């Protein structure tokens with residue numbers, strides 16, 4: 001479903017992504033970890049074209065996302081994204097945060113969009129907060145709203161960029177639990193995180209990134225028990 | 241002191257010869273300021289957005305406009321329109337319209353900069369989140385960025401309005417019957433109370449501008465209440481504390 005063919009990206013002279021090739025299948029849950037600055041965020045932001053690549057190809061559902069013929073807005077509707085900093089819209093209520101894109105981009109009628117939003121809020125466990133503003137919620141609740149907002153467009157893939165790193169420790173689990181539910185429901189997920197417990201439990205594959213490359217990838221079992229690369233071993237020793 | 245001069249001419253200061261003749265005095269000043277800021281608002285939004293465009297041929301005209309105007313005194317701009325428009329179009333334009341155009345073009349450049357700063361003050365993540373859900377650039381601007389930016393712009397925008405209100409006195413120079421001109425006329429006629437007359441005019445300008453600034457403070461507060469219920473609660477607690485203390 002997602003084919004990544006030898007992509008390269010530069011920020012000026014700086015070679016951030018140095019040739020990444022991967023296939024990710026429908027329904028797969030992929031966790032990406034690696035040291036700070038290794039290009040994890042940059043990589044997943046390329047998948048919904050928040051960043052452009054200079055070489056290589058990214059094919060999502062058979063569409064080359066960097067081709068001028070691809071309708072980028074339609075593509076982004078199919079690839080939801082959750083950010084470290086939540087990025088909820090502070091000036092509108094939780095409900096409107098969720099219904100905005102379905103109503104404006106997909107032209108779904110208000111009633112229907114709200115029905116979907118309530119269902120999603122129920123699913124992430126905060127339907128009673130629908131009429132509050134983002135600033136009135138805790139960090140964990142805000143991130144769950146952000147997940148609901150991403151899901152409202154019925155995406156085929158969800159990208160998560162360190163969704164729990166900005167949270168107080170006691171709120172991390174409420175967000176991870178929502179993500180685990182999603183993983184079990186079979187949505188394709190690419191998750192940048194250092195929550196190795198989460199990776200062990202739900203990931204189909206774990207990628208280790210360093211210096212703009214995916215150094216190795218494999219099932220959690222393989223990854224934790226039998227890392228091949230020195231750098232992976234070092235990283236695991238530090239983080240576990 | 242001859243305060244009776246002020247008293248006798250108060251209606252003239254406020255309304256000019258209205259309703260028997262054209263509106264003038266404070267009424268005209270306020271009307272010019274309101275008209276000017278209204279047009280400047282739309283000019284400012286347009287050029288502020290153009291200023292942020294990725295395409296150079298959209299951005300460039302906006303930069304030229306903003307920089308030229310910011311380097312030109314308003315009085316000179318009024319002269320330009322007053323003396324040049326008749327030359328170009330071969331017929332004179334009414335003074336009031338001339339000043340209104342000069343005011344809008346002048347203030348529009350400053351509002352454009354306010355709009356640009358307002359948009360740039362919104363965290364990058366807002367645009368990314370909006371685009372990330374499939375909204376196009378225009379929709380993201382209209383529903384996510386602008387509503388927040390406009391709110392942040394209120395204080396600077398009101399400042400600009402206050403400046404413009406005071407600057408309407410420059411219309412004096414080409415014979416528009418605004419507040420300052422009515423004052424000068426009365427002074428030239430009576431000759432015995434310049435201090436009283438110009439003191440009164442100063443007070444009138446002050447009241448209007450002070451009122452505007454206060455309204456802006458109030459608006460800023462009220463709008464921020466709406467975005468954050470936490471703040472609302474905290475303010476209620478503070479209010480209680482204050483009333484208990486006093």
Ligand SMILES: Nc1ncnc2c1ncn2[C@@H]1O[C@H](COP(=O)(O)OP(=O)(O)OP(=O)(O)O)[C@@H](O)[C@H]1O
Pocket residue numbers: 011014016034035036037038039040041042043
């Ligand atoms: N817009 C940019 N311009 C220039 N350099 C950038 C930009 N964004 C990121 N970089 C650089 O690219 C490198 C990779 O950044 P990226 O954010 O992808 O790392 P990361 O693996 O997500 O790190 P972290 O764990 O800290 O989030 C970093 O060295 C960063 O400084």
Ligand SMILES: [Mg+2]
Pocket residue numbers: 040041042161162
């Ligand atoms: Mg990152």
